[in-house]
Amino acid sequence: MTDLAVELHDITKIFSSGHGAECEEVRAVKNMNLGIQTGEFFTLLGPSGCGKTTTLRLIAGFEMPTAGEVLIQGQPMSKVPPYRRPVNTVFQNYALFPHMTVAQNVAFGLAVKRVPRAERERRVKEALALVRLPTMGDRKPSQLSGGQQQRVALARALVNQPAVLLLDEPLGALDLKLRKAMQIELKHLQQEVGITFVYVTHDQEEALTMSDRIAVMNEGVALQVADPVTIYEQPATRFVADFIGGSNFLTAMVETVSGDRVQVSIAGERVSAQRGDVSQVPGQLVTLAVRPEKLSLTRADQPVAEALSGTIQEVIYIGTDTRFIVGLASGETLEARVQNLGGRGLGEFAVGDPVKVGWAPGDARTLTA
């Protein structure tokens, strides 16, 4: 048996507002099944309103599931209130107690559990050192910067040595540079303390940077649960392909199938791709997903084995790369992203140039959903 820190069994959460006939129901989480392994950095990723925060609150115990069961370290949690669960939370706006000093904030959990003073002081000191704020103990939270408050919130949770640490968009309020620095720091911290992290974010880059595994959520459903590379390279659904990194989508007809490869036709032209789903058979209409940076553009008069013909419609310079918008014969458009390097990229093609758009077969993927 693998060692699971958190299990969600068939969890459904319905919020209802209003009474009687006007009663409105929102299904925030739908039949969710998840197993989060001990010591893992697990991320719930999705747009706002996808149910990721609700899922976190179900684990913390602030919400009770309408159906299904939450298990923490194998123990059912249906009758366990938040204050007796072996988890701690880092809240989105930190939720530091404004009437206490930093040290009192960090000591809160220990004080509530009546840990002796000497041990409490030692552990608070250790926790503050861990988040690199050893001298800030006597300040009030309002005297700290956003990044420092964030660290205090982290120390306040970690000092209790929880089995699972829940983090609800903890970097959301920080500016971009600080956020990037904190991403690396959080990941290192997690490896150092070895605690299971369950991390909620809507930022796909953050998720890819830090996570061991990611659950991509939309409308209360976990669409794909996998490691970052699989999520990015082999997205299971159109939503996942689009939400993580962005993709081009083309309507295609399956022509031939061989193993994990398919050949499809788009407006009469044949191209190859990964077979996204074993159920796909010749004659079926599928969505072909391919990422902008995986496309290669060549001049229309060059010989290319497999490619789609099109015309450059727009050239957008974005510093490191140039984005070419290519109109295809089918009427659909593709975005290709070319790095500005060694004569490639900017200046290579102009609006109106006929081009061929190709890719390595493994870099595109046919999706059923």
Added chain:
Amino acid sequence: MRQRYVLSPGFIYYVSLVILLYLPVFLLIAFSFNDSTVLVFPMKGFTLRWYGELLRTRELLISVRNSLVLGVLSSLAATLIGTMAAIGIVRFRFPGRGTFLAVAAMPLVIPYVVLGVALLVGFTEAGIPLSLWTVGLGHLVINLPYVVLIVAARLTGFPANLEEAAMDLGATYWGTLLRVTLPISAPALVASFLTCFTTSFNEFAVAFFLVGTDNTLPVYLYSQLRFPSRLPLVVSLAAVIVVSSILLLLLAERLRRAGQPSMWKGEA
């Protein structure tokens, strides 16, 4: 720039308002030091004898004591009950919550005289003898809405997830209330108490109807107005009350604003 500021309509409006509001109060205080029984200009000499007489009037001192005890007890009760109501309204969802809030705030819009008569009828019908206790109950009714509104505003003003954070860290409901909710609400509780106390100490109409044989200060004051020779005494007493009430309210307002860290002001 400075010239325009002094002559601006806003400044003139402000000065007129201040004069209108505070000139009578100032006159009251001035006349309390006037060595004459009639309140007319020109004033006679400066004297402290009315204040001296205040301290020698036994019934008056008793009524002051009555009002102080009444004010403290009824304000404590109002603060306690009102805080519980505010926590219920702000932190819990229950059917009839809106109605509850409306009912709790109702005494704000009922004239005190009407409330006094209504309570008098109620107590008489129920066979409860009038005393300082009945006045206390009346003041409790008057003061509850202030407490509910002041404390509810404070509770709404700080993020509910502070309480969730406390529970997350292992504090039970009561532990959270004692360690987080109440300490953060403390300035609002003190402000509520002081507001209630000032109201209770000054309130006349309800007390007039419900008071038994023991007078409160405002009721005593009113009864003394019948005797022209007592007028300067009433004036000096009124001066004392006005000044101490203003001081108390200033303190309450300071406390209400104090300890609101800037932390959660800019947050959504």
